[in-house]
Amino acid sequence: MTVEALRTFCHEVKPNPLHQRRALEKSAENNPFALIPYKPNYILPVTYSKGRTEPYKNLDSEYDFDDVEIKFQVSLKYIVAEDFMTPGFDVQLAFTSVSWWQAYNSDSSSPFRETNYEPEMIFQYSEPWDLFGLPVAITALSLNHQSNGQSGSLSRSWNRIIGTMAFAHDDVVWAVRGWWRVPEDEKLTPDSSQGDDNPDIEKYLGYGDLNMVWKLPYSNSLDFKLRNNLRSDNKGSIQVGWSFPLSKHLFGYVEYFNGYGESLIYYDQHVSRVGVGFRLTNWL
Numbered sequence: 417m418t419v420e421a422l423r424t425f426c427h428e429v430k431p432n433p434l435h436q437r438r439a440l441e442k443s444a445e446n447n448p449f450a451l452i453p454y455k456p457n458y459i460l461p462v463t464y465s466k467g468r469t470e471p472y473k474n475l476d477s478e479y480d481f482d483d484v485e486i487k488f489q490v491s492l493k494y495i496v497a498e499d500f501m502t503p504g505f506d507v508q509l510a511f512t513s514v515s516w517w518q519a520y521n522s523d524s525s526s527p528f529r530e531t532n533y534e535p536e537m538i539f540q541y542s543e544p545w546d547l548f549g550l551p552v553a554i555t556a557l558s559l560n561h562q563s564n565g566q567s568g569s570l571s572r573s574w575n576r577i578i579g580t581m582a583f584a585h586d587d588v589v590w591a592v593r594g595w596w597r598v599p600e601d602e603k604l605t606p607d608s609s610q611g612d613d614n615p616d617i618e619k620y621l622g623y624g625d626l627n628m629v630w631k632l633p634y635s636n637s638l639d640f641k642l643r644n645n646l647r648s649d650n651k652g653s654i655q656v657g658w659s660f661p662l663s664k665h666l667f668g669y670v671e672y673f674n675g676y677g678e679s680l681i682y683y684d685q686h687v688s689r690v691g692v693g694f695r696l697t698n699w700l
Contacts, residue, residue: 432584433631433700434553438542445495453697454510455491456657458669463487463516463691471570471681480524486517487671487691493538504543510536510558516679530681534562547581553589554582560595564680569606571613572680574598587631589700594624620651620676620684629699635661637698643677651676659695669695 441452464484472479493510500507512534519526540556558580563573575598582591597618603611622645629639637659644652653675659667673689676682 432553433587433589433629434582434584435542437700441495445498451492452494453491454493455489455512456659456669456695456699457490457697458671458693458695459486459488460669460671460691460693461486462693463671463689465687465689468682468685468687470685480521481529482518482521484520485529486519487515487689488517488693489514504541506538506540506542508536508538508540510538512536514679530564530679532562532564532680534560536560550583552581553584554580554591556580556582562680566681567609570681571609572617572683573613574617575600588628590626590628592624592626596623614680614683617683619645619647619649622646622652631700635667637700639699643675653677659698662694665696667695667698669693 445452462484463486467481467483469479469481489512491510491512493508495506495508497507499505513531514534515531516529517526518524518529521527536558538556538558540554542554544551544553545555546552556579558578560576560578561573562576564571566572576595577598578593578595580591580593582589600612600615601610602615603613622643625641625643627639627641629637631637639657639659641655642652643654644650653673655671655673655678657669657671659669662668669692671689671691671693673687676684676686678687678689
């Protein structure tokens with residue numbers, strides 16, 4: 417296939433899933449009772465991952481976590497300004513929380529083992545433009561904070577500026593993200609409330625990720641997230657999700673994760689997890 421043929425293939429006029437989603441979001445903006453999903457909203461009543469004690473073993477309290485726990489994500493956004501200064505440029509506020517809940521661990525009073533909080537301010541441009549002949553559907557720059565709300569040696573947090581470019585063709589959407597971490601001062605003591613909680617986090621989570629969503633027949637979809645630190649001491653992760661319809665607005669959901677960075681508390685530990693549950697909203 418020639419370069420010209422590839423450009424023609426990518427520019428064929430077909431429904432763009434990203435722009436279809438944006439049109440639905442615009443219609444929801446007119447409803448004062450509607451909340452707009454950002455990332456998928458889901459609950460996995462059963463997940464399995466071999467428990468780890470590394471972040472907790474030096475604490476006075478005993479932590480005896482089960483391998484089976486509940487994981488769920490809540491993710492919403494609000495469009496602050498639409499078509500701000502130019503058509504297609506929006507300013508958005510978003511908030512995502514992911515929780516790992518030891519609901520079946522009655523011996524330890526069923527604690528929430530970890531919750532990650534992620535507020536963002538997003539500047540998004542949804543008018544298409546060309547990058548070396550390939551059409552970019554969505555371009556975004558976001559100010560991102562992520563933390564686990566803990567204190568002392570269990571505290572984890574970082575601030576990033578994230579750039580995103582998303583491409584779409586037929587029923588496949590892929591997005592490339594790259595980020596720059598805002599520097600923080602070194603902690604004076606390990607338990608200090610000031611300073612960098614995790615100075616080596618980029619060693620494990622790298623400087624970006626690659627995401628892909630594939631819409632399949634009969635309202636099925638597959639999504640993938642790949643991440644790598646791009647170092648000789650290779651660290652990375654892969655997450656695969658499959659959603660399938662159970663009713664008009666409810667989907668079954670299976671998720672598999674392997675690698676580093678599933679949660680902030682375990683950012684520097686290799687985790688494998690599989691979970692089964694339900695999705696209320698999908699990417700597309």
